[in-house]
Amino acid sequence: KGEHRLSAVLEKHIQNHLSDSLQLPGNDNTWELFAEEGEMKVYRKELVEDGLICDPLKAIHSIKRVTAREMCHYFWDTDVRLEWEGTIESFRVLEVLDERTIIIYQTHKRVWPSAQRDCLYLSSMLKIDNPPVTDGGRIPHDTWMVCNFSVDHNDANSVSGCVRATVEICLICQTFVTPPGDNRPIDRDCLHCEIVYVANVNPGGWAPASVLRAIYKREYPKFLRRFTAYVQTKTNAKEIWF
Numbered sequence: 615k616g617e618h619r620l621s622a623v624l625e626k627h628i629q630n631h632l633s634d635s636l637q638l639p640g641n642d643n644t645w646e647l648f649a650e651e652g653e654m655k656v657y658r659k660e661l662v663e664d665g666l667i668c669d670p671l672k673a674i675h676s677i678k679r680v681t682a683r684e685m686c687h688y689f690w691d692t693d694v695r696l697e698w699e700g701t702i703e704s705f706r707v708l709e710v711l712d713e714r715t716i717i718i719y720q721t722h723k724r725v726w727p728s729a730q731r732d733c734l735y736l737s738s739m740l741k742i743d744n745p746p747v748t749d750g751g752r753i754p755h756d757t758w759m760v761c762n763f764s765v766d767h768n769d770a771n772s773v774s775g776c777v778r779a780t781v782e783i784c785l786i787c788q789t790f791v792t793p794p795g796d797n798r799p800i801d802r803d804c805l806h807c808e809i810v811y812v813a814n815v816n817p818g819g820w821a822p823a824s825v826l827r828a829i830y831k832r833e834y835p836k837f838l839r840r841f842t843a844y845v846q847t848k849t850n851a852k853e854i855w856f
């Protein structure tokens with residue numbers, strides 16, 4: 615492939631996520647379950663780097679009536695970003711590297727008493743051809759991924775006063791189909807999508823641990839709830855998009 619100047623570094627991030635992000639957190643005791651709502655389970659680790667709270671987050675969820683491609687499309691497509699993302703104040707697409715790889719600069723709403731944060735990252739959506747089989751041995755219909763990771767870029771004239779946070783984020787989605795039997799066509803009631811969302815956010819500058827941990831504890835479950843409901847609503851009356 616190598617379609618653009620960052621293809622090689624993107625490929626490294628993808629391989630890392632395929633090897634470690636698909637490890638389900640329930641299997642080992644290094645992850646702490648800190649939020650659970652129905653099928654959604656949100657885990658974290660406590661990690662401090664140079665005095666900064668960098669708690670890795672991993673969430674798993676199962677969403678009815680949507681496909682992996684639909685989940686990844688609405689997560690990746692900046693045309694709908696502000697319809698579901700509640701924590702960003704502004705964003706700009708700085709560069710289009712190919713039809714599914716862009717570079718985004720965004721500012722987050724300030725959370726008192728911390729300084730406002732911005733981030734600058736590459737965002738790429740791709741289909742995984744040899745899908746990793748889940749630990750249950752079930753065969754997914756297909757696997758899609760969005761990978762968001764921080765990069766440098768000259769055109770990011772950052773908003774003054776913002777502290778640059780760095781992100782390493784991945785959404786991996788797998789579609790499962792339960793055929794309706796006796797030759798009836800597949801409809802959305804035969805579908806569900808299993809997702810793994812991992813987020814490693816470095817706040818880039820000091821912020822009170824209690825404030826950051828409170829933000830993460832509130833924002834991640836809210837984001838997962840809001841985003842998954844958004845995709846179900848957006849796709850409900852549409853043809854299934856595998």
Ligand SMILES: CCCc1ccc(-c2ccc(S(=O)(=O)CCO)cc2)cc1[C@H]1C[C@H]1c1ccccn1
Pocket residue numbers: 699701702722731733762779781783813815816817821826829830833834837
């Ligand atoms: C001090 C850290 C500031 C901060 C930097 C970065 C991010 C962040 C960036 C990207 C993504 S995403 O999943 O790629 C969706 C596209 O925006 C999620 C989160 C969140 C926070 C903070 C605002 C908090 C937050 C936490 C969890 C979810 C959403 N927002």
